[in-house]
Amino acid sequence: MSVKRNFVLTFFLSLIVPFVFAQKTPQATEVLVVGTIHGMHAKNPHYSYHDIVRILATYNPDAICVEIPPSYFQKKSYLQEMTLACIYGAEHGIPSYPIDHWGVNYNVRAARKEYMQTEDYKMKKRVEDSLLQHSSIIQRFEEKYGSLDSLWSSNSVGYEFFNGKDYNDYTREAYRIEIDVYGDGVMNLHSEVRNAKMLSLIDSAIALQHAKRVIVFTGAEHKYYFDDALAKRDSVKLVPFNEILPLVEVTPSSNETDYLEKWLARGYYQDANVMYTNAFVPLLHGPEMDTKLQSIPENNVALATELMREWDTLSHKTANYYFERLWLNFLQAKYKDAIEDSKHLYTRLNELDGWFYRVFYWRNLGFCYDMLAMRDDAVQCYTKGEALAKESGCNAELVNLIFSDYKDKPFQR
Numbered sequence: 001m002s003v004k005r006n007f008v009l010t011f012f013l014s015l016i017v018p019f020v021f022a023q024k025t026p027q028a029t030e031v032l033v034v035g036t037i038h039g040m041h042a043k044n045p046h047y048s049y050h051d052i053v054r055i056l057a058t059y060n061p062d063a064i065c066v067e068i069p070p071s072y073f074q075k076k077s078y079l080q081e082m083t084l085a086c087i088y089g090a091e092h093g094i095p096s097y098p099i100d101h102w103g104v105n106y107n108v109r110a111a112r113k114e115y116m117q118t119e120d121y122k123m124k125k126r127v128e129d130s131l132l133q134h135s136s137i138i139q140r141f142e143e144k145y146g147s148l149d150s151l152w153s154s155n156s157v158g159y160e161f162f163n164g165k166d167y168n169d170y171t172r173e174a175y176r177i178e179i180d181v182y183g184d185g186v187m188n189l190h191s192e193v194r195n196a197k198m199l200s201l202i203d204s205a206i207a208l209q210h211a212k213r214v215i216v217f218t219g220a221e222h223k224y225y226f227d228d229a230l231a232k233r234d235s236v237k238l239v240p241f242n243e244i245l246p247l248v249e250v251t252p253s254s255n256e257t258d259y260l261e262k263w264l265a266r267g268y269y270q271d272a273n274v275m276y277t278n279a280f281v282p283l284l285h286g287p288e289m290d291t292k293l294q295s296i297p298e299n300n301v302a303l304a305t306e307l308m309r310e311w312d313t314l315s316h317k318t319a320n321y322y323f324e325r326l327w328l329n330f331l332q333a334k335y336k337d338a339i340e341d342s343k344h345l346y347t348r349l350n351e352l353d354g355w356f357y358r359v360f361y362w363r364n365l366g367f368c369y370d371m372l373a374m375r376d377d378a379v380q381c382y383t384k385g386e387a388l389a390k391e392s393g394c395n396a397e398l399v400n401l402i403f404s405d406y407k408d409k410p411f412q413r
Contacts (some may be wrong), residue, residue: 014081021174028084029206030213032059032239034229035162036067037152046158049260052081055159056088056215063211064089067218071167073098074269075277085217085264085309087255090267093293097205099196100214103190110184121187129183129239137173141166162220163241172224184204194223200225204390262303277313278321280304284327290360291401293331293413301331317344319351327364333413334369359385361401382407 013063041049041377066082077083078100086096102108115121132138142165161167176190184192206214216226231238258264263279283300311321322345322406327336336367342365348356362385366374369378382403389399 011211015111027212028235028237029211029241030237031202031206031230032175032214032241032244033216033223033230033290034241035167035216035223036079036158036217037162037220038081040078040152040155041081042156046155047162049081049084050250050256051159051247051251051253052084052217053088053256054250055244056085056231057250058244058247059213059215060214061094061211061215061310063209063214064094064203065205065214065216065218066096067100067198067222068098069100069102070098070201070302073393075274077263077265077281080236083268084256084259085215087259087265087402088267091253091255095209095230097201097208099198099201099205099218100182101194101201103193103197108186110190112189113258115186124181128177131181135173135177138177139171141170155378159247160242160245165224167220168224168227171221172228175221175224176269191221191225198222199229234305264307272314273311273316273321274319276314277318277324279307283307284324284331296331301328304328305332319345320346320357322348323352324362326368328360330364330368330371333371335371338368339365339372352378355389355394358391359402361385362388362405366406367411367413370406371413373410375410378410379407 003132006118015271036052037044037047041047041052048268066085068078068082068086072078074086087133088094089096147155148170152156174186178188179192182188184190202214202216205211218226227238230236252260255266261281265275265278269275283304284296287295289296303330304324308325311324314321322341326338326341326345329335329341342361345361349361352358362381366378366381366385369375369381386399386403386407389402394402
């Protein structure tokens, strides 16, 4: 009888145990890492901003990870393709998670520029160049495609290339050599520390969402790191980019068009005032726009005027609203209107986030007074602005860039 019972028990267990373990084994999360090209999407016909939307529509994820710092997420403008991915997610009920990380408490790019003037850098650069020249991976890539700089400037390759094996192999090798020579520091923007932290944020997003189908958007130079790390995990099924090809065709939504043409990120920001504030940044505060007025395109002013009419309709007016209206009225030579705007803002300067807005409030108001030949008022504004800039930690070079010699000579447009 005992032999029979043992046989029955063994037979029963042979049926039930695989079933139990199969039930308890979690399904691997599918993860697609997509390398993007940041601002180059605007110029590359083979990898446009709209291709980000096509990738999302093709893969159909249930969670979206984007290269945006958590402190910026839904608060400040950042990389355009990342915000666009979040807008798509909001339209389709897909949650987005910020995964970028900058752990250093100084301007790492400025530190890199300073280091590149040293003898230590020059010595190590010769070592790096030699290693690159003797790397079969680097040389094979350049023989096939030319230099990476020429590829970037030509806009001749697209999403398949930047998400393909050759580019991954090249960036992996280039970073390996750079880290071997310089360490994980300013020359590679602390890439190892940064990538590791970003990977942990990806893990957190997957765990929070219990996601089964995740897409990770990151600059193409990070893709190799995430691919290598995720491919080693039993809990993850890494999806090669070429498996989702060809991409489906998608008609741009009105939200996508508003963002790419007007910088209005509808659905991304939770507060409409924040949305309009961030739309004005690239339009009227882009590179050198605040110090070289001639660099502001006329079309930007026209577009900002259109957005201001929308912003006017909000019942609650923030301090940023009055700051931007003052600046826009100045650009349109409506100096008296700008001064009226300043009166709404004067008692609310502490509501402006960061030294930039508060310092430029005084500079811009001084411009308006100078244009109306109200010299004493203009000088008072420049004096207050300079003092505030210095209190805020601006160095002498930056203070001079903002205020020039306006206290001695009236601003002339």
